[in-house]
Each structure stands twice: as C-alpha cells, then as structure tokens.
Amino acid sequence: MRGMVRRFDAILMMGLGMAIGSALAAQEPGVRIGLTYTPGSQPGIYLVPVRGADGDSVRRIIARDLEFGHRLTVIAPDSGAVVPTGRFNYPLYARLGAAGVVQLVLQADGSALVTLHDVVAAQAQETRRFALPGPRLSPAWRLAVHGIADVIEEWVTGTRGVAATRVLFVRGGALWRIDSDGANEQPVPGVGAALGPAWHPDGRSIAFARMRDDGTSVVVHELASGEERRVRTGAPLSLSPAFSPDGKWLAFAAGESGTDLYVVPVGAWDEPPLRVTVGRGSTNAQPTFAPDGRRIAFTTSRLGRNEIYLTDADGANPELLTSTALTDAPYRADPAWSPDGRFVAFSTQIDGRFQIATISLRDRAVRQYTTEGINEDPSWAPDGRHLVFTSSRTGTRQLWVLDTESGRVRQLTRGAAARMGAWSPRLLSVP
C-alpha cells in the first residue's frame, strides 16, 4: 500500500479477499477493472444529475447508498451543478476532487444506462445497462436502483456494496422488513407473530421462532408464497434458527429444562434433527455458522454464566470463545459470525448494560463498539463490514447500523420500538 496512485484490479481483489497489498503488484495484462485513486483513501465520486421524472430520486438514492457504504466519498450529492454537455470536462471533475464520475441515463424502456468515468485516465471506464422493474418508486424498483449503487461501488473499489439488501426485524411481536437505507418499512405479509428472524442465504425464505400461548417453535417461511413449515423437534420449546451459509442446514435450539443445539437438513423437516451440543440442563442457543459451515458459535450457560462457545458442526471440540474478562459479571450472548469468517460479533454486559463487541478468531482480541444506552443483537451485512444492532440510545429500542471499520453509526428505524434485526444476503443476483 505504499504507491501513490495505482490501478486496483477488481478481479484480483475479489479473488484474494482482504489480502490486497502484495497482490496489487501483479496485474493481469490486458484486464483493467477499477478506478485510479490513492489506495487507503475514500475515492471521490461525482454523480452527474440525472434527467427525467425520476432522475432526482435515482441520484439521491444512489448517493445515499454510496455514503452508507463508507467506501466512497460522494462529492456534493445535493448539488445540481456541473451538468455535462458534449464531451466530459475531466479536469473540471478532477478539481472537484473526483476520482470517478457516474453518468446515469434513464432510457425510454425504463432501464438505466450507467457509465463510470475514470477522471485521471480521462475516459469511460465501465458501462452497463440496468433493468428497473416498474412501477417506478416501488420496492422492486428501489431494490434495482440500490443494485446500481452496489455495482458502482464494485467498479470503483472491487467490493460489491450491500445497498440491495433488507433487514428483518421484530416490532410489537410481528415481523417487519426495511430496506438497507431505511426506506420501505413494512410488515412481512402473512407472518404475524415472530421472534429472532434469520435469512436463508438465497434470500427467498426465512426462519423465526413463533411464540404462541401453547408454545414457541421454529417456523420456516417462504417469502414469495407465504408457505410455512414448522420444524419438528419433539420438544416443547424450539427457538433461534440459523441457516448454514451453503443453505443446506438449519440449526436451532430445542429443549425444556435446558436447551441444546440441533441441525436438520433444509427441506427434511420431518426427519429427526441431529443433536449438536450436550448441555446437561444448561441453555445452549443462538447458533451462528462459520462461513465454511464447519463450526458453530453459540450462547451457553454451561459455566453458570452466559458465554459464547464454539463447536464443530457435528458437536466435537466445544470450546470457550469469550474468555476475556471485560467485566466482573460477564454475560455474553447474541453471537453472529462475520461473513468473512474473521470475527464473531456479540453482546456483552458492561455495568449491567449490553454493548456490541467483536472478537477476533485469530487472536481473540475483543473490540467494543458502543457505550451509549443498551446495545444488543448484532447481525452482519454481507460485506462483513457493517452490522445492524438494537440500541436504546434514543429512549426506545431502534435498529442502528454500525460501520466496524470507522465506528460510525446511523439510525435505521424510527417508528415504534424495533429489535432483533437480521440483515439479508444480497437480494439481487449478480448480473
């Protein structure tokens, strides 16, 4: 990362994940994806005003998405100035601090033609047509616009954005959803009572615990059809479902005087679940899979207090993860394994209040992210960088989004109290 200005090779970056540094030197000859900017900085992007009835909406949505992504700096997002006529005046954009300029043209057929210009190279870098399904400003239309922002982020940085995602959450005992930018807040139709929602990695079905007067059990719900299956357990209580990252397994907790973790193949809902933990009357709940599906982090009371444990998915090698004493009355819960596999986020009680922290799986280093109010129930965005959590800092419980790299937060929900956020996978298939 010593070079001043360097061409990022997106293909290499995606392939090598976070190990960018040394890989940059080697470039595929003849392949050039990415933008010229100073490594380690947030490259400036100028969004050219968009003509047409929905132009302002599109531009505003994309600008906000890019800001929420924390990887780009949007230059004067609200400014309507500098509408290009004829050839692009690249030196002008360079003076504005832009490394890239995004030009978006709404087509007569409802699609959008998007071009990214590299200011330093003074040429168009990428161009692609995006379908925008009608009706305009509908949830599906907005999701498609978010998808444009995610691709722009990928063009520039090599990492796809997470704007085209939604967050499930619980409000007043019912299941709701909200777009990643805080728009389109609405109940999930046909679900009603639900707690602790979880997404299947295909984004098409979800699981949650349904609490009724006669018991609480895990339900798998198909979003499009509303079809539901109750997971058979033979126990009076089952809760805290979580899908494996390959989508083939559902883990959950079940039991009576104490709960244990079980897994069942997705779809084989009538087969007896396989037991994972042996808790001997303790609570073992809240499973969360490692990205390779081989390990599970979970909450357990087996030590007489609540801690996060790790286990192999077949139950072997249980091990205490959160051994660091942050406080003399430890209580850890709500583990969430990051999609890049490097961290487990969790809630930890400090002075009697939950705070959001992460623990590194490499060296067990703990980092605390919150101090204000009660903060709990973290859930990772698919980028492994942002997470949604519940905070009481405004007086009611609301969902907030944290950027774990900068520590910055933004409030996601603002209505009646909200909690138990679950961040979706990317909801648009990669074009």
Place this chain on the structure above:
Amino acid sequence: MKSSRTFPLVLAVAGVLTACSRVTPKTEPAPATPAPAVASAAAPAPAPVPSSAPVAGAPSAGTASTSVGDRLAGATGTVAGRDLATSDPRAVLTEMIFFDYDQSELRAEARATLDAKLAFLQANPSIRIRVAGHTDERGSDEYNIALGMRRAAAAKRYLVDLGIAESRIAVVTFGEERPINTESTEAAWAQNRRDEFEIVAGGTGNGPA
C-alpha cells in the same frame, strides 16, 4: 434441586396423604387415588374466596379465562403457615412464584408455594395445569426465552418429583415478552421473573364421580 428433599407438607389430604406422598417420583402416573371423593367429603364447600389477594398482580389472562367452576376439591392442613382448608384452591393453584436474576433455581418460598399447589393437585387428579416461565427485560431476548422455559420446567420437575404425573403439567415460556410491570426498576424486574400457573383442564366437573 433434584432428589432427596424433606417433604415439607404438614397436611392431611383426606386420609390418603401418606399413600400419596411416598410415591416414588416419576414411576407411576398420578396414583389412582380416591382423594377427590374423600376430600370433598372431608372438606365440604371450600368456598372459593372471591378475588383472593395472592394473585392481585397477575395478568388477567391466566386465571380469569379459565372455566374453573365451583367444584374444586379442597385440601386441609398447613403449608408454610397457610391454612389450606380456608384457601381458595384456584388461588393457590394459580399463585405465581418468583426467581432470582438469571436463575431457574426454586427459592425456598417458591417451593412452599408449590407445596401448597401439590396438595390441591393431589386432591383434584383431573386438573391439568400449564406453567408459563417469564423473565425480566435484562439479558438477551432470545436467551430469555430459553431461561423462561427453564423456570417453567423447574416448577414442573419439582411437582413431578413429588408424584404429580408429568402429563398433567404443560410448560411454556414467554421469555421477557409479557412483563407484569414494564418499568425498568429492580422492583419491576423482580415481579417479572416468575412462573405463572394456569388451570387448563379439569377445573370443572371433577366433583365426586
């Protein structure tokens, strides 16, 4: 919490007491006892006391909605200073018990409350109850669902160990979802860490067969 406890009841449930209380836990489902017939004869008209005090704080759902009639058999004797002969069976059966923070162990007073229920459960073998475990708002919401179940199961296990058939006691948890007191104070939390008891069957028509 499990075995070897001194049986604290000093009651005489209509003559069958000794037979009942020495039943080994879990071996037999509800010993077919003639208790109700004898009990109702021995303690005629236990006269359910209207709006009894002990359940004053209870949410209305549990007790009010049950169709427990006026034919519950009474019990006699004294449990933890409580004279069972003058107690309303329904009030005793639905009296809540409370727990320490993040615990599902039964406190001494909770065991005494369960001992009083035991007498009426033995006297009314057709009664089935549902125990609902609750927690305070602290702790993880999901973990608290499991904790509530442990609390309900603790009460069930206690009664089953003393001879009540497992099939007569259903357990359910509401975690922190249904607080009695929504304030965020120590007093409110203490009220919310509880088991509620609901009579789900056998409250009516169980008079002398």
